[in-house]
Amino acid sequence: MQNEVPWVGVVWFSQAIPRHSFVMWLIVNRKLKTQDVMQAWSASGNANFNLMCCSLCTSGPDSHEHLFFECGYASEIWNEVKVKADMGEISNQWQAIFDYLVGIANSKKASHVIAKLLVSAAAYFVWDERNRRLFTTKRRSKAQLVDVIFSTVRLKLQTMRFRRSVQTERVLRDWSLPRGLILADDDNG
Ligand SMILES: [Zn+2]
Numbered sequence: 001m002q003n004e005v006p007w008v009g010v011v012w013f014s015q016a017i018p019r020h021s022f023v024m025w026l027i028v029n030r031k032l033k034t035q036d037v038m039q040a041w042s043a044s045g046n047a048n049f050n051l052m053c054c055s056l057c058t059s060g061p062d063s064h065e066h067l068f069f070e071c072g073y074a075s076e077i078w079n080e081v082k083v084k085a086d087m088g089e090i091s092n093q094w095q096a097i098f099d100y101l102v103g104i105a106n107s108k109k110a111s112h113v114i115a116k117l118l119v120s121a122a123a124y125f126v127w128d129e130r131n132r133r134l135f136t137t138k139r140r141s142k143a144q145l146v147d148v149i150f151s152t153v154r155l156k157l158q159t160m161r162f163r164r165s166v167q168t169e170r171v172l173r174d175w176s177l178p179r180g181l182i183l184a185d186d187d188n189g
Pocket residue numbers: 054055056057058059062066071072073074
């Protein structure tokens with residue numbers, strides 16, 4: 001489609017998890033109600049807004065850049081996720097991550113689909129944890145958050161089928177997935 005924006009395939013793709021895509025769409029369009037936005041609304045002087053700080057690291061008001069993934073808590077999540085996503089060279093700055101994702105947006109390679117699933121899951125669960133800490137007394141450690149990100153993506157991978165290739169062998173090994181997920185040769189079309 002000619003008018004399609006370049007990030008469509010970053011946010012919406014056939015293997016995507018809908019609630020993760022929705023958060024990605026909000027991030028890409030800068031529509032999350034982060035604290036920097038709330039402070040700008042209250043420029044007229046509600047003092048409470050000036051006391052807001054990131055619920056993950058408490059260093060200052062959160063923002064899109066801060067949460068994805070410059071925040072001290074979120075950057076440690078990102079450091080684990082990016083290795084699994086084959087994005088080890090990519091910094092923890094959203095623009096760099098987004099630019100990389102746009103480059104692979106329409107790729108059908110398993111590793112690229114997995115990278116998109118991982119970034120979406122990381123963004124979703126960091127935002128979820130940020131809200132959980134703001135509005136409840138519950139909190140998850142960094143290790144627990146990384147676990148839930150990986151196990152959610154792994155569950156998704158178990159519903160997918162892969163073409164037989166060296167790369168597929170590696171993906172199945174990396175994720176401890178059964179070989180039954182490889183398409184039979186006569187399904188390869
Ligand atoms: Zn923070």
